Amino acid sequence: MIVSKKDIPNLLDKMIAEYDVLAPVKKDNFTVFKPIASGADAVLGEGNTKLPAKELFFPQSEKLFSYSVTEEGAKLDAPMDDKKKVLFGVRPCDARSLKLLDNVFDNDKFQDPYYLTRRANTVMVGIGCNMPSSTCFCTSVNSGPFDTSGLDILLVDTGDAYVVELVTDKGKALADQAGLAAASDADKTAAAAAKEAAVVTCQVNTDGLKAKLDVNFYDPIWEKIHEKCLGCGACTYLCPTCHCFDIVDDAVDCAGCRVRNWDSCAFPLFTLHGSGHNPRTSNKERYRNRIMHKFKYFVDNFNEIGCVGCGRCIKNCPVNMDIRVVLENIRGSEARLDS
Amino acid sequence: MQAIAAQVKEAAKKLLEDKKVDLVVGFAEGSLPLRGTPLFARTPEEADQLTWNRGCENNLANFLRKREGKVAVVAKGCDVRSIVALTKENQIDRDNLYIIGVPCDGMIDRKKIGKLLGGKEVLAVEDQGDTIVLKGNGFSETAKVADLLHNSCIDCRYGNPVVYDALIGELMPEKAEEDFAEIKEFEAKTTAERRAFLAEEFSKCIRCYACRNACPMCYCTECFVDCSQPEWIGKSAADVQDNILFQAVRVFHGAGRCADCGACERACPMGINLRLLTRKLVKDVKVLFNAEAGVSMDDKAALATFTADDPEPFLVKE
Ligand code: SF4
Ligand code: SF4
Ligand code: SF4
Ligand code: SF4
Numbered sequence: 001m002i003v004s005k006k007d008i009p010n011l012l013d014k015m016i017a018e019y020d021v022l023a024p025v026k027k028d029n030f031t032v033f034k035p036i037a038s039g040a041d042a043v044l045g046e047g048n049t050k051l052p053a054k055e056l057f058f059p060q061s062e063k064l065f066s067y068s069v070t071e072e073g074a075k076l077d078a079p080m081d082d083k084k085k086v087l088f089g090v091r092p093c094d095a096r097s098l099k100l101l102d103n104v105f106d107n108d109k110f111q112d113p114y115y116l117t118r119r120a121n122t123v124m125v126g127i128g129c130n131m132p133s134s135t136c137f138c139t140s141v142n143s144g145p146f147d148t149s150g151l152d153i154l155l156v157d158t159g160d161a162y163v164v165e166l167v168t169d170k171g172k173a174l175a176d177q178a179g180l181a182a183a184s185d186a187d188k189t190a191a192a193a194a195k196e197a198a199v200v201t202c203q204v205n206t207d208g209l210k211a212k213l214d215v216n217f218y219d220p221i222w223e224k225i226h227e228k229c230l231g232c233g234a235c236t237y238l239c240p241t242c243h244c245f246d247i248v249d250d251a252v253d254c255a256g257c258r259v260r261n262w263d264s265c266a267f268p269l270f271t272l273h274g275s276g277h278n279p280r281t282s283n284k285e286r287y288r289n290r291i292m293h294k295f296k297y298f299v300d301n302f303n304e305i306g307c308v309g310c311g312r313c314i315k316n317c318p319v320n321m322d323i324r325v326v327l328e329n330i331r332g333s334e335a336r337l338d339s
Numbered sequence: 340m341q342a343i344a345a346q347v348k349e350a351a352k353k354l355l356e357d358k359k360v361d362l363v364v365g366f367a368e369g370s371l372p373l374r375g376t377p378l379f380a381r382t383p384e385e386a387d388q389l390t391w392n393r394g395c396e397n398n399l400a401n402f403l404r405k406r407e408g409k410v411a412v413v414a415k416g417c418d419v420r421s422i423v424a425l426t427k428e429n430q431i432d433r434d435n436l437y438i439i440g441v442p443c444d445g446m447i448d449r450k451k452i453g454k455l456l457g458g459k460e461v462l463a464v465e466d467q468g469d470t471i472v473l474k475g476n477g478f479s480e481t482a483k484v485a486d487l488l489h490n491s492c493i494d495c496r497y498g499n500p501v502v503y504d505a506l507i508g509e510l511m512p513e514k515a516e517e518d519f520a521e522i523k524e525f526e527a528k529t530t531a532e533r534r535a536f537l538a539e540e541f542s543k544c545i546r547c548y549a550c551r552n553a554c555p556m557c558y559c560t561e562c563f564v565d566c567s568q569p570e571w572i573g574k575s576a577a578d579v580q581d582n583i584l585f586q587a588v589r590v591f592h593g594a595g596r597c598a599d600c601g602a603c604e605r606a607c608p609m610g611i612n613l614r615l616l617t618r619k620l621v622k623d624v625k626v627l628f629n630a631e632a633g634v635s636m637d638d639k640a641a642l643a644t645f646t647a648d649d650p651e652p653f654l655v656k657e
Contacts, residue, residue: 061575233547318606320369320376
């Protein structure tokens with residue numbers, strides 16, 4: 001199937017009638033995913049959005065339930081966002097990040113209803129990346145600019161149109177509803193050519209990285225690596241796969257709500273125990289956790305690297321802490337046995 | 340710039356070779372174009388990575404508090420002002436700090452480049468002094484450096500370090516007094532307009548605290564936002580009022596201490612106009628107390644002293 005770019009606003013308007021449509025919209029000099037009221041608001045074809053797609057499924061602050069105690073008794077209200085949604089224009093790395101997060105929010109031990117309800121009710125329409133940025137390294141972490149793994153539909157930009165690739169039945173149903181024209185052989189060739197022409201120039205070598213992280217917890221290299229890190233939350237909050245959270249009660253007297261907020265391993269409050277003890281006393285332990293979590297613990301637990309190579313942390317770190325350089329330094333270091 | 344980079348390197352190596360210092364804090368070439376990155380050199384070999392360019396934008400004073408041993412720092416004008424302010428607050432022992440001062444006429448704001456190029460990605464740059472060539476996929480554009488500098492650098496009158504142990508490069512001519520035009524414009528707005536502006540601006544805040552952590556003057560052992568007993572401020576970023584409260588307290592806490600270095604604004608990943616607030620306080624301190632933070636080793640910080648001559652209208656002077 002194929003859809004011409006000039007028909008996209010119309011197509012989105014039709015979808016808006018039936019779904020909540022989320023698409024990148026312009027905010028200052030970047031884009032963010034927002035529910036759109038008109039198809040014309042969608043800004044497609046720019047690089048990655050500032051904030052990752054995870055916030056649409058696992059919001060930065062999420063009210064889990066609200067409660068009140070009055071003379072009539074206790075009342076509990078647990079809202080569930082079960083609206084039908086289309087996420088339009090998501091990049092393959094962000095889509096794949098959700099596949100990774102599924103491991104965390106849906107496993108033998110835990111199923112998170114808030115996240116899973118949104119996941120089940122959302123159709124993911126992605127756009128492949130014809131022009132990967134110099135900070136994109138998706139191909140080094142088992143993905144690529146046209147990876148369909150987290151998508152229901154993939155759009156391939158062929159200039160004036162998008163060639164539509166159906167990935168799942170959910171995607172097919174949405175496309176059937178839209179009644180799109182069939183793609184000609186020439187269109188298909190153009191799509192193949194676009195894929196061929198898109199080159200991810202940045203490569204990150206992860207050979208032997210896991211083996212090293214398995215044994216270098218006490219390696220003095222961490223002293224050097226973390227030194228310039230400010231311990232802010234920019235890299236974790238903007239990362240599509242970081243998923244640590246904290247639960248707080250926002251309450252006044254007998255009424256309030258329980259809120260789940262993003263947390264960051266870079267913060268001093270992260271893992272601070274009620275006793276006052278903190279197993280991660282300094283920035284060294286905290287930064288080490290960020291790397292370990294993505295490139296060791298996630299691999300141990302789910303057999304996947306917990307990074308999709310989107311490059312957001314590289315672009316947004318205030319001190320240019322570049323995860324590619326960090327990984328290279330770790331790989332190049334002498335492996336030391338844990339003691 | 341290249342000549343300065345070479346001299347910085349040489350000075351740092353010498354200090355380390357002669358064992359005058361144990362550590363040099365400076366900048367290395369970063370991994371992105373026009374991006375310097377903080378470097379901690381403990382050997383002459385490590386000091387080989389030191390450099391100087393238009394992307395040395397971090398305030399390195401932030402890395403100097405409560406250091407053990409002898410430390411040298413490669414410091415531009417704003418870094419030195421923060422060093423002076425921190426020395427007065429007993430966070431830095433001036434006797435153990437060697438300042439390699441570098442006069443600075445401004446660092447380049449990558450956001451301005453983004454605007455100029457309509458978001459096209461810069462892959463390489465060529466610094467030609469007053470102009471800079473920005474190169475990317477299928478384009479090469481020459482721009483005036485003066486058009487790309489950070490606003491904090493354009494307003495800065497202390498590009499020449501106010502104290503130093505060694506100076507690299509040439510001192511620059513004095514600049515005219517700043518006029519705080521954008522602050523006056525903000526002050527002229529009605530309360531409702533100001534509130535609306537702040538609400539819009541801080542709706543973008545994700546409470547990552549990069550602003551706080553990049554600021555050399557933000558060093559409370561426990562920041563009030565992190566305190567949970569009592570909880571002074573809501574922990575969710577969803578509440579714009581809390582975001583504004585966080586910033587208001589941060590900015591007031593910096594009054595008379597903030598050197599207007601702009602490090603907070605540069606660190607903010609969401610591009611929030613933080614300098615509007617910090618600079619409002621810089622202006623107030625100047626107007627009310629005739630004081631500027633970190634411009635001299637001799638005077639006391641504006642809010643850490645009292646004289647009967649304080650031009651505060653609410654103090655009655657006999
Ligand atoms: S690596 Fe950079 S973005 Fe991440 S916590 Fe450290 S300073 Fe902040
Ligand atoms: S670690 Fe960095 S590159 Fe990897 S997914 Fe997170 S933000 Fe993207
Ligand atoms: S508040 Fe901002 S401008 Fe002021 S000293 Fe701190 S980082 Fe610099
Ligand atoms: S750096 Fe920006 S987004 Fe982060 S807390 Fe500060 S103002 Fe908010």
